[in-house]
Amino acid sequence: MNISRANVSLFIPCLVDQVYPEIGMAMAKVLRYFGYNLQYHQQQTCCGQPAFNAGHRKKARVVAENFIEVFYNDSLIVAPSGSCVAMVRNYYPTLFQGHAREEQAVQLSKKVFEFSEFLDREGLIEKITGSFPGRVGFHNSCHSYRELGVKDEPFKILDRIKGFQLLQPKGESVCCGFGGLFSFKFDEIAATMANTRLGMFTSIGVNTIVSNDPGCIMHLRQEAQDKNIDVEIIHLTEFLVIAMDLK
Amino acid sequence: MDSKAKILGNLRLPITDKLTNAISEIRDSHIYRDYPTADEDLLQIFKARLSSLHGELYIAESTAEAAAFIARIIESQKNKTCLIQNVPLTRRICNENKDLNKYLVQDLSMDSQLLAKYEMSVTVADYLIARTGSIFLNSISAGGRRLSILPPIHMVVAEKKQIVRSLEDVLTRINSQASYSTIITGPSRTADIEKQLVLGAHGPKRLIVVLLQNT
Amino acid sequence: MKAEYSQFQAASRIKSRDQVHLTKIAKAIDTYDNAVAEMQSRQYVNWQKACTAAAEIKECALHDLASLLEEFEKNISGRGAKVLWAQNAHEARQHILSIINAHNARKVVKSKSMTTEEIGFNEFFEGQGIEVFETDLGELIVQLAGEKPYHIVTPAMHKSTSEIAQLFHKKFGIPISDNAEELTMAARAYLRNAYVTADVGVTGANFIIADEGAIVVTENEGNARLTISCPKVHIVLVGIEKIIPKLSQLSLFLPLLATIGTGQQITCYNSIIRGPKKSDEMDGPEEMYVILIDNGRSDIYRNSTFREALRCIRCGACLNTCPVYRTIGGHTYHTAYQGPIGSVITPHLCGFTQWNHLSFASSLCASCTQVCPVNIEIHRLLLENRWEAFKGKHIGITWKFSLAFWAFIASRRSRMNLLRKVVKPGLKVLTKLLPASKRKHIPEMSSKSFADIWSAYGQ
Numbered sequence: 033m034n035i036s037r038a039n040v041s042l043f044i045p046c047l048v049d050q051v052y053p054e055i056g057m058a059m060a061k062v063l064r065y066f067g068y069n070l071q072y073h074q075q076q077t078c079c080g081q082p083a084f085n086a087g088h089r090k091k092a093r094v095v096a097e098n099f100i101e102v103f104y105n106d107s108l109i110v111a112p113s114g115s116c117v118a119m120v121r122n123y124y125p126t127l128f129q130g131h132a133r134e135e136q137a138v139q140l141s142k143k144v145f146e147f148s149e150f151l152d153r154e155g156l157i158e159k160i161t162g163s164f165p166g167r168v169g170f171h172n173s174c175h176s177y178r179e180l181g182v183k184d185e186p187f188k189i190l191d192r193i194k195g196f197q198l199l200q201p202k203g204e205s206v207c208c209g210f211g212g213l214f215s216f217k218f219d220e221i222a223a224t225m226a227n228t229r230l231g232m233f234t235s236i237g238v239n240t241i242v243s244n245d246p247g248c249i250m251h252l253r254q255e256a257q258d259k260n261i262d263v264e265i266i267h268l269t270e271f272l273v274i275a276m277d278l279k
Numbered sequence: 280m281d282s283k284a285k286i287l288g289n290l291r292l293p294i295t296d297k298l299t300n301a302i303s304e305i306r307d308s309h310i311y312r313d314y315p316t317a318d319e320d321l322l323q324i325f326k327a328r329l330s331s332l333h334g335e336l337y338i339a340e341s342t343a344e345a346a347a348f349i350a351r352i353i354e355s356q357k358n359k360t361c362l363i364q365n366v367p368l369t370r371r372i373c374n375e376n377k378d379l380n381k382y383l384v385q386d387l388s389m390d391s392q393l394l395a396k397y398e399m400s401v402t403v404a405d406y407l408i409a410r411t412g413s414i415f416l417n418s419i420s421a422g423g424r425r426l427s428i429l430p431p432i433h434m435v436v437a438e439k440k441q442i443v444r445s446l447e448d449v450l451t452r453i454n455s456q457a458s459y460s461t462i463i464t465g466p467s468r469t470a471d472i473e474k475q476l477v478l479g480a481h482g483p484k485r486l487i488v489v490l491l492q493n494t
Numbered sequence: 495m496k497a498e499y500s501q502f503q504a505a506s507r508i509k510s511r512d513q514v515h516l517t518k519i520a521k522a523i524d525t526y527d528n529a530v531a532e533m534q535s536r537q538y539v540n541w542q543k544a545c546t547a548a549a550e551i552k553e554c555a556l557h558d559l560a561s562l563l564e565e566f567e568k569n570i571s572g573r574g575a576k577v578l579w580a581q582n583a584h585e586a587r588q589h590i591l592s593i594i595n596a597h598n599a600r601k602v603v604k605s606k607s608m609t610t611e612e613i614g615f616n617e618f619f620e621g622q623g624i625e626v627f628e629t630d631l632g633e634l635i636v637q638l639a640g641e642k643p644y645h646i647v648t649p650a651m652h653k654s655t656s657e658i659a660q661l662f663h664k665k666f667g668i669p670i671s672d673n674a675e676e677l678t679m680a681a682r683a684y685l686r687n688a689y690v691t692a693d694v695g696v697t698g699a700n701f702i703i704a705d706e707g708a709i710v711v712t713e714n715e716g717n718a719r720l721t722i723s724c725p726k727v728h729i730v731l732v733g734i735e736k737i738i739p740k741l742s743q744l745s746l747f748l749p750l751l752a753t754i755g756t757g758q759q760i761t762c763y764n765s766i767i768r769g770p771k772k773s774d775e776m777d778g779p780e781e782m783y784v785i786l787i788d789n790g791r792s793d794i795y796r797n798s799t800f801r802e803a804l805r806c807i808r809c810g811a812c813l814n815t816c817p818v819y820r821t822i823g824g825h826t827y828h829t830a831y832q833g834p835i836g837s838v839i840t841p842h843l844c845g846f847t848q849w850n851h852l853s854f855a856s857s858l859c860a861s862c863t864q865v866c867p868v869n870i871e872i873h874r875l876l877l878e879n880r881w882e883a884f885k886g887k888h889i890g891i892t893w894k895f896s897l898a899f900w901a902f903i904a905s906r907r908s909r910m911n912l913l914r915k916v917v918k919p920g921l922k923v924l925t926k927l928l929p930a931s932k933r934k935h936i937p938e939m940s941s942k943s944f945a946d947i948w949s950a951y952g953q
Contacts, residue, residue, distance in 0.1 A: 044945075046904065047937070049943050049944040050937075050939050050943055050944075051937045051938065053940050053942060053943060053944035053947050056948075057944070057947065072948050074907060074945055074948075074949065075907045077904045077905065078904045080904075082900065082904075083897050083901050085858060085877065086854075086897055087883050087884045088889075088897045088898075088901070089881050091897050091900075091901035092901070094901045094905050095901050095905045097905070098904075098906065098907075174857070174858070174860060174861070178859070178863065178864055179860060203527065206859075206861075207857050207859035209817065210857060211857025211858055211859070212857075214854070214856065214857045214858070216932065217854060217855075218503075218506065218818075218854075218855050219932050220510040221506050221818055221821050221822060221855070222857070224510040224516070224821045225817050225818070225857070228516075228821070281579070282579040282581045282585060282788075283579040285581055286734065286788045286792060287560045287564070289788070289795070289796060290559050290563070290795055291560045292796060294556075294557055305547055305745070307745055309539065310538065310539060310543075310544050310746065311538065311539065311749075312535075312538055312539045313537055313759075328759075332762075386776075387776040387777060388776050388777055391690035391691075392690045394690075395686060395689075411749075411760045413760065418775050418776075419774065419775060422776055423775060424722065424723035424771075424775075424778045425720075425723045425776075428716055428719045428720055428723055429720070429724075445745065446745040446749070447745040450742050450745055451742065453766070455706065455768065456772075457775070458573065458770060458771055458772050458775060458778060459766070459768070459775075459778060460765070461719065461763055461766070462748075462760070462763070462764040462765075464761070464762050467715055467716040467762060468714050469678060469714060470648075470714075471630075471631040471635065471648060471649075471650050472631070472650075472658055472674040472677055472678065473522075473653075473654060473655050474521075474525045474526075475655070477674050477678040479678075480631060480678055480681075480682060480715035481682055481686075481715045481717040482715065482716020482717075482720070482763065483716070
């Protein structure tokens, strides 16, 4: 199904690259399905968020400079992660304020997109069809939700898929407790937060949690495994690959 | 350099940040969904709000009716003690029932321990606010600060013409001569014990508004 | 490791495992959430627009803070109130002590005031032999229990009815009851005597108004009104940042604070006080003192990055929404100001060295920013605090080195690839060395990286 021949540059977060490459592959499959020419810059490493969030802006800039060097020629950059996109879009201008690469950073910040918001702005959601079984709940990552304003897009995507029952906890989206190095430094608090979040889904009968951030997925999976909580946790891209039966 | 000079010195900065927006006048009618519109009955709105807060409203068609009502409430108290603020409106009502005259008090400067023994007080108010079901009074018009907060029953005698729409109407008409003004919205309450609502935490447990309709 | 940090870690571990506490706090906040959501939609045409208006007014106030404070002082002094300035907690305590001594006061009633918490009022004055009566029911409960407030708006949120019943039985001798009304009436009776016999009443202020020269106290119980009406002396302790320019702006702020603070349309009593009793008034304090306290606020003010934190109207919404607060509760912070806003301002007010860890104890979910009624970007300020901590060399050498090393690796693909060969097996070893609670946070690296897979497929 060829919609477009535009070039999309894949922004593969370090967590996906090193731990969950299948999420990156799933995103590639979906984008290819829609006819995009995919580019993957082998030199990419990380957006620098871990150091930035830890407060070490100097070192964050060192890593971010590699990111800018790798990506600055691209016009469309897509990542399966709201937190990474938020770093570039919302914080690169701050990080590079007064520095040599400030202009590049500002330009780049306008060209990165989270996966579900990308599908939405390209008008692709209405072209999605498929089916998926079970009782599904969506965990919207805090960065997608509050830093990027991605609220409805994932639900519009889920809405296109038949078969499953959507069960959503009422109220606002609540943090899973990952927060990058926060979950390492304050591990007990983070674990309880994950447990609380999982409970919001399992208590209403969800058996598959879909999320749009690899960090959330990792953190929730760890807690589920640790406490023997019976729930599948997958990425939105993986959900679509299954639902749309993509190879 | 004294503390004031030091503190103010610290605060005197040439702040160059531009203000995002010049503050336009805020109007309650623009902000509040429940702002009473021109064709709404302010008395009904006031009544509904006051009742939802467990306040009581008694509408009296005449001063005689008001007097009878007040007498009944006093009668129902254990010790039948009451302090009625001595002002023209309350005097008119007490005139209808001579028994009430003994409760009129001119001098409300008595010791707090004495004042605290009274079961009930009757004061007037400056305004009634429809949108929030509130009563607005001050330390000059309502017989001081304590009269409306110490006794467990606070009764307010007011006239229909005193009802205004919203809080902004009261703030523009405030009597700046008084040292103390207060906006009372329902009887005293707390939810500090496991969020369970309890009335009469420290202030009055009962707030009764006697509204004279035809004056 | 600093004492405050290890205390925080220890306390937060305990609280994170305490299912009873977690259930209690969840229930209390759930009730709050429902009440607030209902009131926001019922009372407001557009809640966000109301917040923006409030934020703009607070920005204007901060813009002219020095001159507004002078205007306030002039206006309220003109009505007989005495305005005193305190650079820090010590000066504030000394001012209050002088007033208390000048009046030979032995008994003080006070309404709920976070600034009095900030200066350690109760400990200091009880140490001076003064009887201090907390009159807010929640504050009374924690005072009797020998605890600190758990939350800035609902100080006894963590106490169950039966715990309170036990406490009141012990302190007042009343029979144990599970009836909230009976317990409240017991507190009411106990405090009535205090109000009518106290020498001095101490309150904070929710707002101070420049043009009217007045302070504003908002409450539900009536304890503040009684504190302001009965004793002969009224002392107000208020932060310099609480100022708003005009009295008319209360028509926005009073319902706003009530809506987001407790889910009410407006609180039960909102009192506007312009001075001590006038000669033609029946009663009221003969003297009124307003102590304007700085205690680090002007330092925050002078830093344009952080100045917006001074917009805070102490509504407690950021505490209620914070998933970290909901997990660890208020006491874990060991500070007067807890939760997200507390984590922003405490390092500035009380020292970065001892308190910067609070700004790190956050997943940066930004829920605080989302709910703040004066649009403070709280989570961004936490990030800024983290950078301040680095700049000020408050971060331990291990972290600094680890991050520097990570940055070195992560800035070049070749280094990352090389390290991967080393790290994968290394990580397995390292993981075994860590304690169990931390072990699970070390992810298992995949057999092939995405880069490997991509190049293998020749795409």
